Amino acid sequence: MRILIIEDEKKVASLIRKGLEKENYMVDVTSNGADGLVKSHNLSYDSIILDLMLPGCDGLHILKTLRKGGIKTPVLILTAKGDVESRIEGLNHGADDYLVKPFAFGELLARVRALLRRSHKQQNPLISFDDFTLNPVSHEVKRAGAVIEMSAKEYSLLEFLVFNADRVLNRITLSEHVWKYDFDRGTNFIDVYINRLRNKIDKGYRKKFIYTVRGYGYMFKT
Numbered sequence: 550m551r552i553l554i555i556e557d558e559k560k561v562a563s564l565i566r567k568g569l570e571k572e573n574y575m576v577d578v579t580s581n582g583a584d585g586l587v588k589s590h591n592l593s594y595d596s597i598i599l600d601l602m603l604p605g606c607d608g609l610h611i612l613k614t615l616r617k618g619g620i621k622t623p624v625l626i627l628t629a630k631g632d633v634e635s636r637i638e639g640l641n642h643g644a645d646d647y648l649v650k651p652f653a654f655g656e657l658l659a660r661v662r663a664l665l666r667r668s669h670k671q672q673n674p675l676i677s678f679d680d681f682t683l684n685p686v687s688h689e690v691k692r693a694g695a696v697i698e699m700s701a702k703e704y705s706l707l708e709f710l711v712f713n714a715d716r717v718l719n720r721i722t723l724s725e726h727v728w729k730y731d732f733d734r735g736t737n738f739i740d741v742y743i744n745r746l747r748n749k750i751d752k753g754y755r756k757k758f759i760y761t762v763r764g765y766g767y768m769f770k771t
């Protein structure tokens with residue numbers, strides 16, 4: 550699950566990012582409203598956490614533009630403006646929830662989870678191919694009905710492969726999405742993680758999902 554944070558208070562943004570990453574979410578942060586407006590139109594986000602007072606372009610304008618364009622990504626407004634009128638205005642313009650600063654991270658997490666649950670219930674609660682299932686909300690992965698335990702990074706890598714099923718992804722793309730930093734091409738940690746996934750997902754089954762495309766990268770083949 551990928552979450553966009555549009556927030557110009559560096560401390561707040563960093564606190565939310567760290568907290569969400571700990572919970573296995575992939576997080577992008579932007580501190581500028583104009584940049585946020587562009588990024589928010591990327592449909593790969595499952596949820597957006599939106600501050601209202603932003604440099605470049607205010608949060609309410611971002612929200613209005615999204616909804617006018619028919620983009621329904623769940624939006625949680627995060628703001629210091631806690632008065633009833635501001636809340637009503639935000640919700641009237643298509644926000645899904647509203648949280649007033651200062652807030653407890655636990656409450657933010659609970660609200661984000663609720664948003665993701667609601668939106669995925671409407672769309673696509675479970676991704677399944679044959680006897681393989683992945684639940685992007687609970688992060689539960691099963692093969693032939695058995696739950697497969699995995700680490701946060703293993704899950705993120707698998708989820709990214711599954712979201713891009715039947716497309717070949719090279720190591721750089723995988724690394725950028727899952728590890729979020731440029732990596733030394735000499736390292737083979739992607740291969741190490743792919744092997745771990747193979748052992749967990751494919752080992753012992755006739756049908757394999759994880760394929761190596763020689764010279765290119767890897768693919769989750771359905």
Ligand code: CA
Pocket residue numbers: 556557558600601602603
């Ligand atoms: Ca602000």
